[in-house]
Amino acid sequence: MSIAKISVPSxxxxxxxxxxxxxxxxxxxxGFRMDNMGKVIPKNTVSNLLxxxxxxxxxxxxxxxxIAANPYLQFYxxxxxxxxxxxSWVDDRGEKGSASSKITVVV
Amino acid sequence: xxxxxxxxxxxxxxxxxxxxxxxALQQDDFSSPAMLWVTRGEKLWSEPAGKSEKSCASCHQDxxxxxxxxxxxxxxxxxxxxxxxxxxxxxxxxxxxxxQAAPLRYDSDELLGLTAYVGLQSRGMPVNVAIDTQNRSxxxxxxxxxxxxxxxxxxxxTHCHDRNFGRKLLNDTISQGHGNPYPVYRLEWQTMGSLHxxxxxxxxxxxxxLPPAGSPDLLDLELFLAWRSQGLTVETPGVRK
Amino acid sequence: MKTPADPxxxxxxxxxxxxxxxxxxxxxLPLTLPAALPAFAQMPVARxxxxxxxxVMKQITNGAPVRESRVKLEIPHLAENGHxxxxxVSVDSPMTAAxxxxxxxxxxxKNPRPIIAKIGMSxxxxxxxxxxxxxxxxxxxVVALAQMxxxxxxxxxxxxxxxxxxxxxxxxxx
Numbered sequence: 466m467s468i469a470k471i472s473v474p475s476x477x478x479x480x481x482x483x484x485x486x487x488x489x490x491x492x493x494x495x496g497f498r499m500d501n502m503g504k505v506i507p508k509n510t511v512s513n514l515l516x517x518x519x520x521x522x523x524x525x526x527x528x529x530x531x532i533a534a535n536p537y538l539q540f541y542x543x544x545x546x547x548x549x550x551x552x553s554w555v556d557d558r559g560e561k562g563s564a565s566s567k568i569t570v571v572v
Numbered sequence: 573x574x575x576x577x578x579x580x581x582x583x584x585x586x587x588x589x590x591x592x593x594x595x596a597l598q599q600d601d602f603s604s605p606a607m608l609w610v611t612r613g614e615k616l617w618s619e620p621a622g623k624s625e626k627s628c629a630s631c632h633q634d635x636x637x638x639x640x641x642x643x644x645x646x647x648x649x650x651x652x653x654x655x656x657x658x659x660x661x662x663x664x665x666x667x668x669x670x671x672q673a674a675p676l677r678y679d680s681d682e683l684l685g686l687t688a689y690v691g692l693q694s695r696g697m698p699v700n701v702a703i704d705t706q707n708r709s710x711x712x713x714x715x716x717x718x719x720x721x722x723x724x725x726x727x728x729x730t731h732c733h734d735r736n737f738g739r740k741l742l743n744d745t746i747s748q749g750h751g752n753p754y755p756v757y758r759l760e761w762q763t764m765g766s767l768h769x770x771x772x773x774x775x776x777x778x779x780x781x782l783p784p785a786g787s788p789d790l791l792d793l794e795l796f797l798a799w800r801s802q803g804l805t806v807e808t809p810g811v812r813k
Numbered sequence: 814m815k816t817p818a819d820p821x822x823x824x825x826x827x828x829x830x831x832x833x834x835x836x837x838x839x840x841x842l843p844l845t846l847p848a849a850l851p852a853f854a855q856m857p858v859a860r861x862x863x864x865x866x867x868x869v870m871k872q873i874t875n876g877a878p879v880r881e882s883r884v885k886l887e888i889p890h891l892a893e894n895g896h897x898x899x900x901x902v903s904v905d906s907p908m909t910a911a912x913x914x915x916x917x918x919x920x921x922x923k924n925p926r927p928i929i930a931k932i933g934m935s936x937x938x939x940x941x942x943x944x945x946x947x948x949x950x951x952x953x954x955v956v957a958l959a960q961m962x963x964x965x966x967x968x969x970x971x972x973x974x975x976x977x978x979x980x981x982x983x984x985x986x987x
Contacts, residue, residue: 497925
């Protein structure tokens with residue numbers, strides 16, 4: 466079970482700058498650690514994350530082993546029209562995740 | 573009772589010895605990485621498991637009401653087995669007896685998640701364990717362990733956590749060693765972990781033999797620590813360095 | 814409420830005091846040092862140019878000039894643990910279609926992989942700001958490098974001291 470949390474305001478005024486946050490439970494394996502048998506644990510990070518707002522790409526993150534375990538990102542978008550703020554991501558093993566939330570824009 | 577045991581004075585939660593970054597992480601429920609495990613626990617709470625196809629919610633309904641204040645009273649002697657049990661043990665007892673499911677591995681994301689979710693329902697409430705005839709022998713064993721020197725470093729818990737709290741070990745500030753925020757997200761682990769894992773870390777720190785998580789030794793120590801932290805409030809799920 | 818009897822500990826404390834006394838008595842501390850310290854603390858710390866600090870930067874910029882302005886990097890000077898260091902980067906940009914940040918790089922001087930993250934932004938981002946948490950393998954410089962829609966590069970750097978934990982930990986439950 467993949468666990469992630471996103472924070473998107475449910476309502477905003479048109480043109481308002483809104484804060485978006487996402488936290489994903491993921492070990493962000495560096496590829497430099499070894500298991501108890503001395504075998505290298507392969508690198509596995511959430512390598513690509515995309516945030517789309519009403520279908521348009523607004524924010525993208527390529528993350529490597531330098532991002533802390535259980536990655537957390539906080540940024541802004543400009544509220545324009547009511548619609549979905551949708552995240553999708555994939556890790557080095559090809560495991561995909563997604564989360565989305567609706568924002569209602571009032572004039 | 574507890575004639576030669578005492579609580580640190582003034583009693584202080586470990587968060588008071590933590591730096592600004594750790595405090596900021598614990599303070600905000602969205603940015604706290606520990607809350608990811610709470611989210612997992614909340615989902616598991618209503619997921620059917622085992623042959624019974626029952627979920628926790630099938631018997632206990634809404635945890636926000638039914639689990640309020642519960643973890644503040646643990647560890648507790650289970651009336652059925654007459655053994656000291658912590659929240660982790662209680663969850664696994666429910667799984668094996670009532671859900672007819674396999675027990676969850678100690679410190680698995682699932683058990684940490686459920687323990688953190690149950691613990692959250694007591695956040696802000698005072699730690700509240702009573703020492704009585706049922707648990708007195710557990711309490712005394714836990715107390716004795718706390719004051720007994722062990723390992724190659726020949727140190728007891730008391731040497732760091734009673735006599736030297738607030739002082740420095742390299743850049744770490746020594747805390748009073750309370751269990752009130754557990755399970756916690758520990759930066760050093762880069763994940764969530766149980767009180768028993770943290771106690772094992774201390775045992776390793778003094779180069780003593782590590783008792784297994786969930787073992788009677790660590791349960792007894794957990795009870796003594798709960799008694800010793802009476803006066804503090806539950807902080808679950810905490811964040812520590 | 815009395816302290817539990819612990820004769821061994823008391824004996825050790827007495828012995829320890831004797832050792833400490835003998836060290837203190839025998840040590841010849843240079844008495845001029847405290848007076849010299851303030852001047853020493855004010856000495857500017859020389860930092861090599863960013864391209865030298867983070868060689869990967871040259872590949873990113875393709876040799877284009879990097880100006881140390883417009884980018885603000887907030888990160889603790891003394892990080893509690895290298896596994897999780899919070900940081901906030903903001904870039905002074907109107908974030909319009911004509912003038913915005915296209916890419917924001919977080920770069921490390923000493924991590925085994927110098928590129929920590931590559932962040933794509935757009936006018937829809939509204940404000941060029943990002944908060945995240947990084948890993949740092951030891952004390953080092955961290956660089957935030959922003960590429961603008963006109964192709965220009967702007968940067969800021971910060972010097973971070975990363976401390977190690979005092980107690981070894983092999984508590985993992987497997």
